[in-house]
Amino acid sequence: MRTHKMFLTFAILCSVALEVCAQEKAPALQPADGPWYIGIGGGTSFGQATFYSITEEGIRSWGLQGGLFAGYRFNRLFSLEAGIQVGGQSQFNLDCCPYWLGTDGTWQATQVIDKDGWYFDDLQVATRWAKFAIQANINMLSFIRGNDRWSLDLSPQISVLNTKSKWMGNLSNGQGYHEELQPGNWHLGLGGQVGAGFAFTPNWKLGLYGGITALTGKRFDCIPNKAHNTNLIWDAGLKLTFTFGNNKRKAAEAAAAAAAAAEAARVAAEQAAAERARIAAAEQAAREKAAAEAAAKAAREKAAAEAAERAAREEAAKYYNGTFPTIYFGPASAELSAEAKTQLQEVARIMAAYPKTTISLDGYFFQWADDLKYSVRITDKRLQAVKDYLVEQGVDELRIHPITNRGADEKAMRTADALRVEISVVEKETAASQRVELEADARRIAAAEAALASGNVFGSIFFEDNSISIDKDGMDHLREVKSYLDQHPDKVAVLFGFASKSGTAAYNKIISERRIDKVKESLIKLGVPASQIHPVVIKGVDESAKSSKDARRVDVFTVEK
16 A cells, blocks of 8 residues: 555656646747657566565665657647566565465465475565556647647556566575576556656657556466455656657748748638629619619608508597597406507507697496405506507607596496596696606606615605504604705605515505505694605615615605705
């Protein structure tokens, strides 16, 4: 396990160090253009079978290895390589294995008196090996643009190895030093390397590598594997690589290709200029023709529009002094029928013919409705549906005012007759004054919105959950509002009603409206004229409030009349 950690740490440190270096600026390099390369490498090796090169005492023996290799580089990312490598190292016993080995290869827990052999602690194994390997190299730094010097290769490897081991040491029976050569063994090897390199010329590269090979078959030290089942050879070192190729020829080819590309670009530019001139002439002719056709078409359309306007005025004249159509709805519905849409389109045409005309909307529901609150809400939706459709047809929403929910129709005897929205023409003088008032309201609301955005609220009246009662602090705020308005008769109070997230949208609208009414009623009781409290706006749920308590409120603003 210590061997594993040591070599893994070595490989990781080399890889990280070289990858960091690859990020640094280095002089530009034009690599050799040939795909073939050869090289030589060498360094140290360690073994790990029944006996280990590294024991509890540390590294007992530094092995040596070296070899030749050749390969073919398909691209910056991938190359394929074959090589031959020879090496050797010594292995020793670990403290956990106090066994005895006969010279004939028999393993015992203790010494056999009448046989020659060694105690494991007195035995050393020298192993020599030759490896024939094929490996694929994947350069992880090939993805860095502009990097032609540094490489970081991950290389899976398959190999065939021949190993020969020699046992040697002082015999346990006192017969002195003895060596025993073991027969050679062939193994299939599976493993890999991690390598990092730097190209110091276009053809030459120097690199570090570290690898591991797991051997199949018999343990290469030929010692019976009673305690340890590993069969590994580790190697690490330096390698020098030469890549075949002629950069001068490659540079000449690149220059010729660049010249050809420049000539092709010049010819293409001339052709494009000629084509643009031809297209421009054709477009100019097309524009002149289109302009003539457009002028003729505009004249025809103008004449047709004038005729249509005259027809619309004639058609609308019979309605203007009369009554607009009534829009009926089905039970529990705020959807406009096809007939209603046709009627509203006619209203829009009349209002287009008479641009100074203003209309009002009045909504009704059946007097014996089971759910009064629901009937009020659905009538509001019907009024909104009629208004929205008229706006879609081009009617200015300022010309649709007032919009009034009249409540239950006490005269209607049938549901079908009661569920309706009536459209009426407003007198011109009334319409003008209403427009002025609407514009004033819009200006006041805008001023209040600006004050709210900047945090300049004159006073906030807070409410408990499901309550419209104003507490002592709220009444104190309202008295301050009354005192300010008394001193500034040119000001009006604008009320914004907010609600918390709890509850349905319909309920929040009703409770906000009741709270605004309560504040307005309290101000009037304190002596504020009703004309000085306008407009009031239901703002809905306050998403920015820090708590539900902060959201349940009515904000009071004082703005210019």
